[in-house]
Amino acid sequence: MSRASFAEFHCSLSRALDVMGDWWSPLVLRDVYLGIDTFDELVRDLGVSRPLLKDRLDRLVDGDVLERVVYSTRPQRFRYALTASGRELVSVLIALTQWGDRWHAPDGPPIVLRHDCGEILEVSVTCRACGGAVRPDETSAQPGPGGRAAPGTLVVAERLARIS
Amino acid sequence: MSRASFAEFHCSLSRALDVMGDWWSPLVLRDVYLGIDTFDELVRDLGVSRPLLKDRLDRLVDGDVLERVVYSTRPQRFRYALTASGRELVSVLIALTQWGDRWHAPDGPPIVLRHDCGEILEVSVTCRACGGAVRPDETSAQPGPGGRAAPGTLVVAERLARIS
Numbered sequence: 001m002s003r004a005s006f007a008e009f010h011c012s013l014s015r016a017l018d019v020m021g022d023w024w025s026p027l028v029l030r031d032v033y034l035g036i037d038t039f040d041e042l043v044r045d046l047g048v049s050r051p052l053l054k055d056r057l058d059r060l061v062d063g064d065v066l067e068r069v070v071y072s073t074r075p076q077r078f079r080y081a082l083t084a085s086g087r088e089l090v091s092v093l094i095a096l097t098q099w100g101d102r103w104h105a106p107d108g109p110p111i112v113l114r115h116d117c118g119e120i121l122e123v124s125v126t127c128r129a130c131g132g133a134v135r136p137d138e139t140s141a142q143p144g145p146g147g148r149a150a151p152g153t154l155v156v157a158e159r160l161a162r163i164s
Numbered sequence: 165m166s167r168a169s170f171a172e173f174h175c176s177l178s179r180a181l182d183v184m185g186d187w188w189s190p191l192v193l194r195d196v197y198l199g200i201d202t203f204d205e206l207v208r209d210l211g212v213s214r215p216l217l218k219d220r221l222d223r224l225v226d227g228d229v230l231e232r233v234v235y236s237t238r239p240q241r242f243r244y245a246l247t248a249s250g251r252e253l254v255s256v257l258i259a260l261t262q263w264g265d266r267w268h269a270p271d272g273p274p275i276v277l278r279h280d281c282g283e284i285l286e287v288s289v290t291c292r293a294c295g296g297a298v299r300p301d302e303t304s305a306q307p308g309p310g311g312r313a314a315p316g317t318l319v320v321a322e323r324l325a326r327i328s
Contacts, residue, residue, distance in 0.1 A: 011274050012264030013194055013257060014187070019268060023181045027316065030177055033300050036319050045319035064267070082300065085267045090300045091289040092263055093177060095256045100176030103228070103249045104183060108309030110175050110317065111324065116302040119293035125255040126290045129283035136197050136246065136254045138280040145272030152191065153274065155200050155209035160275065 011153050012146075016089075019063040024048060024056050026093055029082070032066065033090045037079040065089055095123050175317050176310075180253075183227040188212060188220050190257055193246070196230065197254045201243040229253055259287045 020026055027046055031037070036045050043053055057080065060066040065086040068078045082090060094113065101109040113121040125134045132138075141160055149157035184190055191210055195201070200209050207217055221244065224230040229250040232242045246254060258277065265273040277285040289298045296302075305324055313321035 012269050013261040015268040016264030017187045047315035091298050092259045095289050097177040100180030104179040105176050110311035112308040113303045115291045117294035122292040125259050127279045128286040130281035134255050139277045144276040147274035151211035
């Protein structure tokens with residue numbers, strides 16, 4: 001199925017995945033977050049080809065997750081920076097990374113983060129209303145205004161409509 | 165670069181991405197979380213081919229994110245269920261979905277979740293120590309025990325070593 005289909009699914013998860021594009025994009029965002037933010041540094045760190053990196057960067061800029069910032073004018077050079085949307089996405093990627101730390105890092109976490117509160121950062125996905133950690137078993141789903149029964153959400157839409 | 169490389173990067177984010185496999189896997193997890201948990205229902209909901217779904221399900225079971233649960237013995241039928249690791253990953257996917265709701269859902273969220281605390285669920289990625297929402301600008305990174313300078317983290321390792 002073509003990549004375009006994910007953007008058309010009436011599902012915010014597929015759209016979020018579509019903006020990310022593929023597995024290289026989260027790593028690009030990780031690098032920019034860590035301060036590796038020029039084209040040449042990104043090529044070197046990730047070990048990817050220049051055309052592939054160019055494609056991913058263009059995609060992330062089009063998706064308003066990264067922006068280009070000019071830092072020298074003759075010759076013109078720029079670096080990449082996270083947008084507001086990109087910073088929020090990086091917070092989610094930190095949560096994903098720490099999931100990887102817990103379940104797939106037998107040698108221990110490769111990178112340890114510290115929070116400005118002073119402590120080693122361990123993130124939790126929490127409920128804004130009550131502050132509790134979110135467990136899937138403690139949630140229920142109902143159809144929202146943007147939902148449709150269509151490929152990618154065919155049964156989802158029927159199932160949610162039946163129980164709401 | 166082959167998919168195998170992501171699993172070899174000394175980076176928990178790449179390993180987490182490698183377990184997920186590709187974009188269909190998060191959607192499979194979304195569906196199992198929503199109660200769409202048999203092979204036939206998943207094929208129908210996602211609109212994918214049977215071989216592709218079989219491959220993704222095998223991958224998720226091998227990655228210990230899903231498990232098969234027999235629910236009838238003659239003939240043997242099973243459904244898929246989230247493991248403890250899978251439930252934690254779904255919490256992260258909920259955060260990713262809500263990022264998609266905020267930035268890429270002009271018609272409004274397709275699915276609305278309610279938390280068992282009684283309120284509509286809006287998740288936040290927070291610091292376990294202080295409870296505050298995590299903003300990338302309010303964190304700093306240092307090398308951890310599992311880190312290595314290698315493809316995927318070549319510059320990252322040098323950069324972190326220099327500042328720690």
